[in-house]
Amino acid sequence: MAPTITSAMTISNEHLPLNNKLRKLMVEKMRRDRINSSIVQLKSLLAPEFLHQEPDSKLEKADILEMTVSFLRRQQQQQQSAFSSSSAAVNQGFSRCVHEVVHFLSKEEVKTQSQRKLLNHFQNLLPSSDENRRESVLPQLSSTEQQIISKDKSSVKSALWRPW
Numbered sequence: 001m002a003p004t005i006t007s008a009m010t011i012s013n014e015h016l017p018l019n020n021k022l023r024k025l026m027v028e029k030m031r032r033d034r035i036n037s038s039i040v041q042l043k044s045l046l047a048p049e050f051l052h053q054e055p056d057s058k059l060e061k062a063d064i065l066e067m068t069v070s071f072l073r074r075q076q077q078q079q080q081s082a083f084s085s086s087s088a089a090v091n092q093g094f095s096r097c098v099h100e101v102v103h104f105l106s107k108e109e110v111k112t113q114s115q116r117k118l119l120n121h122f123q124n125l126l127p128s129s130d131e132n133r134r135e136s137v138l139p140q141l142s143s144t145e146q147q148i149i150s151k152d153k154s155s156v157k158s159a160l161w162r163p164w
Helices: 006-045 047-053 061-107 113-125 128-137 143-158
Strands: none
Touching: 006 047, 006 061, 047 061, 061 113
């Protein structure tokens, strides 16, 4: 039989729970340090905001977090309201552009089918409240042009591939 050292094995097994406890304590300390560091950073970033709300009081961590959340909510609401107003302006600009394109295209006599399709496409982009305007801007078609357009529409419908 080979000699074995049992005392070293028993010592390492005894120190195992102690090592785990120390490791857990170190991990917890590092976690708390990260949290505290982040709170200090929040406080420095939002210092003017904190001064407006509670200028002379010592802020606790929970106060700093609550004020940060309320500040971020206000910022989010402001961005949403700015976005909605800018999207309305974009829609208005787009609509005006489509009106100008339709007006420009309808000045000339429609000679080809592609011109007619292009004009129809832009007229379909006009808002539905502008139906009267569409009809006044749209040049009148001869009966042969109307027949060609209706044939094109029916051929497009029948040529549509369906998987079933």
